[in-house]
Amino acid sequence: MRIAMIGAGYVGLVSGACLADFGHEVVCVDTDERKIEALRAGRVPIYEPGISELVLSNQSARRLSFTTSLAEAGRGARAIFIAVGTPSLAEVGSADMRYVHDAARAIAKVIDDFAVVVVKSTVPIGAGDEVERIIAETVPRDRFSVVSNPEFLREGAAIEDFKQPDRVVVGVGDDRAGAVMRDIYQPINAAGGQMVYTSRRSSEMIKYAANVFLAMKVTFINEIADLCERLDADVVDVSRGIGLDDRIGAKFLNPGPGFGGSCFPKDTLALSRLAIEAKAPIRLVETLVDVNDKRKVAMAAKVVKACGGSVAGKRIAVLGLTYKPKTDDMRDAPSLVIIPELQAGGAAVVAYDPEGAKMARDMLPGVEFVDNAYACLEGADAAVVITEWDEFRALDLERVKAALAKPVMVDMRNIYPIKRMKALGFRYVCVGRGFNGEG
Ligand code: UDX
Numbered sequence: 228m229r230i231a232m233i234g235a236g237y238v239g240l241v242s243g244a245c246l247a248d249f250g251h252e253v254v255c256v257d258t259d260e261r262k263i264e265a266l267r268a269g270r271v272p273i274y275e276p277g278i279s280e281l282v283l284s285n286q287s288a289r290r291l292s293f294t295t296s297l298a299e300a301g302r303g304a305r306a307i308f309i310a311v312g313t314p315s316l317a318e319v320g321s322a323d324m325r326y327v328h329d330a331a332r333a334i335a336k337v338i339d340d341f342a343v344v345v346v347k348s349t350v351p352i353g354a355g356d357e358v359e360r361i362i363a364e365t366v367p368r369d370r371f372s373v374v375s376n377p378e379f380l381r382e383g384a385a386i387e388d389f390k391q392p393d394r395v396v397v398g399v400g401d402d403r404a405g406a407v408m409r410d411i412y413q414p415i416n417a418a419g420g421q422m423v424y425t426s427r428r429s430s431e432m433i434k435y436a437a438n439v440f441l442a443m444k445v446t447f448i449n450e451i452a453d454l455c456e457r458l459d460a461d462v463v464d465v466s467r468g469i470g471l472d473d474r475i476g477a478k479f480l481n482p483g484p485g486f487g488g489s490c491f492p493k494d495t496l497a498l499s500r501l502a503i504e505a506k507a508p509i510r511l512v513e514t515l516v517d518v519n520d521k522r523k524v525a526m527a528a529k530v531v532k533a534c535g536g537s538v539a540g541k542r543i544a545v546l547g548l549t550y551k552p553k554t555d556d557m558r559d560a561p562s563l564v565i566i567p568e569l570q571a572g573g574a575a576v577v578a579y580d581p582e583g584a585k586m587a588r589d590m591l592p593g594v595e596f597v598d599n600a601y602a603c604l605e606g607a608d609a610a611v612v613i614t615e616w617d618e619f620r621a622l623d624l625e626r627v628k629a630a631l632a633k634p635v636m637v638d639m640r641n642i643y644p645i646k647r648m649k650a651l652g653f654r655y656v657c658v659g660r661g662f663n664g665e666g
Pocket residue numbers: 378379380381382383438441445478479480481482483484485486487488489490491550551
């Protein structure tokens with residue numbers, strides 16, 4: 228099937244490449260000429276394990292191509308995906324629908340035969356109706372159908388999440404469009420994957436509810452971790468003990484410095500806004516947004532405490548800047564709050580991140596960037612792990628101690644064994660691991 232994918236950003240590129248790998252003929256469209264130029268030349272502008280190989284192999288098989296012209300991409304396409312950004316609107320926090328509406332107007336000009344317009348961008352409930360209304364201004368209603376098909380891709384595992392998803396959610400109102408969607412996802416269906424067919428509005432709601440629930444799980448365990456510190460319990464055992472209950476599930480129960488990234492912060496805000504506007508406010512969500520924001524600031528205070536009450540004049544070595552490992556994404560990363568707090572307290576911050584430095588450089592003025600972990604630790608008064616990259620787990624801890632001016636380690640992701648850290652003579656501060664971890 229010929230498919231047009233509007234938006235060659237993270238979601239569009241991963242979805243486009245995976246759909247091409249399923250055997251479809253996919254044309255990705257983006258208004259950014261430099262991006263399209265780079266992609267045509269085989270240079271992939273995002274960091275995601277496996278994406279370059281997938282793009283290149285499908286390009287050479289002539290199933291995947293790139294253009295700036297929607298007219299060209301839309302010609303003969305049975306499905307036109309909208310995968311453009313829906314950033315938070317400043318101050319209010321609701322999703323900015325500008326790019327989705329622009330895409331709808333552009334699509335209206337290119338639909339020739341029947342086409343299914345698939346909204347993959349995360350959009351407020353009811354947004355599909357508006358997309359339909361815009362297109363129907365110029366295209367007869369029997370020539371198109373608007374479907375909701377949210378993405379659940381985790382950065383760092385996006386290809387696997389696309390190809391072997393827990394489920395594919397399709398919000399569709401008519402059989403003709405349903406049949407097209409079934410064809411698109413036939414390889415997943417054939418492999419026994421779960422397909423959830425529902426109304427368009429329910430599908431839009433599923434996306435928000437899923438992300439916000441996961442953000443809530445993380446926030447819940449973060450608060451339990453704080454309580455564990457006060458009451459001398461170990462959150463790692465608590466997570467395991469509750470996670471083995473099938474009704475709770477073990478995933479997303481690792482405490483840390485607060486969630487970040489391109490989705491959770493944006494979607495929690497957007498859902499709480501949407502609920503207020505619909506006169507059914509969700510206080511739980513409003514609270515979790517607030518708790519998560521404050522947590523990032525509290526994490527900086529944890530470092531200050533570990534340094535004896537002040538970081539003035541101290542050199543702090545930060546390991547990990549991105550909001551999670553296996554990505555170069557810095558959006559809403561806890562490091563963007565923690566580091567400026569430490570600098571405001573008078574610290575000199577030196578940082579190392581395996582992939583994030585390029586993006587972080589402009590976002591973190593005054594930080595000294597180095598290109599390996601040991602160089603970062605050299606002569607520092609404390610080490611702080613903000614992101615749990617595997618290479619930090621594998622550090623030679625004796626060498627870490629020797630490199631530091633003072634053996635202070637604040638581990639915001641609980642990646643080191645407490646006993647070993649104590650035996651080596653570290654002042655080891657982690658998250659939610661009772662008095663042993665020194666809270
Ligand atoms: C998320 C959703 O998982 C995905 O389905 C959706 O489509 C996009 O948003 P992503 O933002 O890539 O994906 O990251 P995710 O792995 O979900 O982590 C989000 C944040 O929660 C990160 O900051 C991470 O560090 C934090 N987190 C996650 C924890 O602190 N503890 C956990 O146990 C899990």
